[in-house]
Amino acid sequence: MAGSYFVTENGQSWTPIGQNDAVSWPELNGLFRRADMAGVESHLRWLKESGVTCLRLMLEYAQVRHRYFEKPQGRFVPAMVQLWDDLFRLCERQSLRILLTPFDTFWQWLHWRHHPYNRNNGGVLDHPSRFLVCAETRRAIKARLEFVVRRWSGSGALFAWDLWNEIHPEQSQGSADGFGDFIHDLSDFVRRLETSLYGRSHPQTVSLFGPELRWRPHMPLPGPIFRHPDLDFASLHLYEEGTIDDPSDTVAPALGMARIVGEALGEIRDGRPFLDSEHGPIHSFKDKKITLPEPFDDEYFRHLQWAHLAAGGAGGGMRWPNRTPHVLTPGMRRAQGSLADFLPLIDWVSFRRAHLGNRMRVSGPDAAAVACADGSQAVVWLVRRDTIGPNGMLRAGAAPVPAALQLPGLARGTYRVIAWDTNAGRQTAEWQANSDGWLKLDVPPFSADVALAIRGV
Secondary structure, eight states: OBTTBEEOTTSOEEOOOEEEOOTTSTTTGGGGGGSOHHHHHHHHHHHHHTTOOEEEEESSOTTSTTOOSBSSTTOBOHHHHHHHHHHHHHHHHHTOEEEEESOOHHHHHHTGGGOTTBGGGTOSBSOGGGTTTOHHHHHHHHHHHHHHHHHHTTSTTEEEEEOSTTOOGGGGTTOOTTHHHHHHHHHHHHHHHHHHHHSOOOOEEOEEETTHHHHOTTSOOHHHHHOOTTOSSEEEEEOOTTTTSSOSSSSHHHHHHHHHHHHHHHHOSSOOOEEEEEESOHIIIIISOOOOOHHHHHHHHHHHHHHHHHHTOSTTOEEOOOSSSSSOOHHHHHHHHHHHHHGGGSOTTTOOOEEOGGGSEEESSSEEEEEEEOSSEEEEEEEESTTBOTTSSBOTTOOOEEEEEEEESOOSEEEEEEEEETTTTEEEEEEEEEESSEEEEEEEEESSEEEEEEEEO
């Protein structure tokens, strides 16, 4: 890593662009028992061509009963080991990387009666509310991690560890007091083992269901998630109620994303990277049984990813599909490609971003601005709010209007500004502007939204 963003082992900038996937979902299901290897390889090739760099995956997916990694506990299922051997090999071939988490804690809890760790099924644990505190279970967790480290940590396809998916007080008998020690124990175990075997270790994080920060302000959640000394980057699952989780338009969720990213960066003291590793219309899909109309969902997706990037997150965030079928749309893949093509306009290795929040000054149309900057670079995303139509989308064909923007904190000097059409995925304008401590920009007319890449000359 390089400060606020990620770099490869060769010191080159690398940005996580991708989504959540699962070994039982349509696009990877062909891996199981090698049912359709050619189809999976073709899919991964398409992801690479679409600008995708990263998949977030759980080692097992407990919604179904035939994707457990161990069964019974302590016996690693040969078909699943073969699946992961193949997936790592295919990802290596396409230069894709995996953000790996060892347990599907959501379905594990809901389907506990079937889980191999359940004492009634020959496991060591009487109830999942003791998952983080049971000593025997801790040994079983480490045995699983050790198997994975020894078999796949040497692969260049492993990006990082999400050591625990959505850590939760209910997994620790209603308390978050032991989160720090639990994280340290797993982190130290994995890092020492990787270093002894390979001479290096992979980045680590632990994820949290974001609304818990608001629901449980009395609990010590921010410290372990944003500032734990053993973790390398911070991650949340951003399912803000009423906007991201159940959108009625495509702008409010993006501004919610930007605000939450800014709040998260405010909790981080050492500048480590931050990314949303799950988001999407979960309430619409899971509770209301609604799959969003594809054009609406494509725009919602695109707005969220640009808000995440411009607010200071690494990449565009990682969508949980929440669609039927449970895959991202072609329009979402085009949006990822647009983001990937924009990235070279910023020197991410040297960028030490700060979220600008409401310190910017915007005049012109009813537009919202999201931005992050340091003393020599900035990323900005502007989106209009005056053209939201009855369907919640920005009205197509709205007359373009200019905007004036002032950004604080950039050193005195001249800057190159590139405007980017996020929908078309191309540059639309380039000009120079001067800063006297405030960088003053006259943004060319735009109809819906526009991203700006700003660098000193």
